[in-house]
Amino acid sequence: MPANKTVSSKRAAVIKALAHPSRLLIAEALMDGEMCVCDLKDLVGADMSTVSKHLSLMRQAGVLVSDKRGLNIYYRLACDCLGDFLRCLDLLAPKKATTKPCC
Amino acid sequence: MPANKTVSSKRAAVIKALAHPSRLLIAEALMDGEMCVCDLKDLVGADMSTVSKHLSLMRQAGVLVSDKRGLNIYYRLACDCLGDFLRCLDLLAPKKATTKPCC
DNA sequence: CAACTATTTGGCTACTTAGCCAAGTAACCA
DNA sequence: TGGTTACTTGGCTAAGTAGCCAAATAGTTG
Numbered sequence: 690m691p692a693n694k695t696v697s698s699k700r701a702a703v704i705k706a707l708a709h710p711s712r713l714l715i716a717e718a719l720m721d722g723e724m725c726v727c728d729l730k731d732l733v734g735a736d737m738s739t740v741s742k743h744l745s746l747m748r749q750a751g752v753l754v755s756d757k758r759g760l761n762i763y764y765r766l767a768c769d770c771l772g773d774f775l776r777c778l779d780l781l782a783p784k785k786a787t788t789k790p791c792c
Numbered sequence: 793m794p795a796n797k798t799v800s801s802k803r804a805a806v807i808k809a810l811a812h813p814s815r816l817l818i819a820e821a822l823m824d825g826e827m828c829v830c831d832l833k834d835l836v837g838a839d840m841s842t843v844s845k846h847l848s849l850m851r852q853a854g855v856l857v858s859d860k861r862g863l864n865i866y867y868r869l870a871c872d873c874l875g876d877f878l879r880c881l882d883l884l885a886p887k888k889a890t891t892k893p894c895c
Numbered sequence: 896c897a898a899c900t901a902t903t904t905g906g907c908t909a910c911t912t913a914g915c916c917a918a919g920t921a922a923c924c925a
Numbered sequence: 926t927g928g929t930t931a932c933t934t935g936g937c938t939a940a941g942t943a944g945c946c947a948a949a950t951a952g953t954t955g
Contacts, residue, residue: 693817693820694813694817697813697814697816697817697820698813700816700878700881700882701810701811701812701813701815701816703881704807704810704811704816704881705811705812707804707807707811708804708807708808708810708811709804709808709912709913710797710800710801710804711800711913712804713800713803713804713807714796714797714800717796717800725931725932726931726932726933727930727931727932735913735914735915736914736915736916737931737932737933738914738915738916738917738932738933738934739913739914739915740932741932741933741934742913742914742933742934743913744932744933745933745934757921757922757932759922759923759931760921760922760923760929760930760931760932761930761931761932762931762932762933768880768883770879770880770883771880773876773877773880774876774877774880775803776873777871777873777874777876777877778803778806778807779803780871780873812942812943814943828901828902829901829902829903830900830901830902838943838944838945839944839945839946840901840902840903841902841903841904841944841945841946841947842943842944842945843902844902844903844904845903845904845943845944846943847902848903848904860902860951860952862901862952862953863899863900863901863902863951863952863953864900864901864902865901865902865903
């Protein structure tokens, strides 16, 4: 595999970890600070097992880090730069197949 | 659907458009300027129909814009902010399930 | 207009992913 | 120790996605 393709694959894995409405919602919520799985479950509104799988996928990708304290496991963002990331998205998100650049 | 979930869905659609090695490779290549489908086909090394489907998905998501000139269709990024986006990725990509933040 | 080139679209198959339920693990408390 | 709470894992099914091939479309050139 060519070098540039390997790099793209690694990067794509990180992006993939955010490319799902529930996972992105989780990432956005964690911008305000850490949360435990049961809080995230309420936020997302899915089965706890489903949320847990999303979280472990995000942790694997390096997007989140976790921290066990007592019975709870707290998750937080591994990187602050996610804010810029999301601001960039908002420039693109409202546009649909236009013919001129957004910025 | 709650408002924050709707927003996350729209954003996730944009992220999804970049969450594939070939599509990311395309986006990275287009940071240096527009390219036509046949050049992108060579870059990705897949069937032209496959590349074309990736491109239309990215255009739908608002990530790319296209421009037909003669027989060729040229694609370019809809937004310059993708550079910051990718730089953020590189901070995360090399890390795997560590317990401390990368930045 | 016919042949040619560039690109898109439709159709199909193989693979991946999301979500739920049920069962397993691990820390805490009576 | 036995029950309870918090979370993860395994197993399954349904839905979505990627990729190829073949056919269709659209602009170009002789």
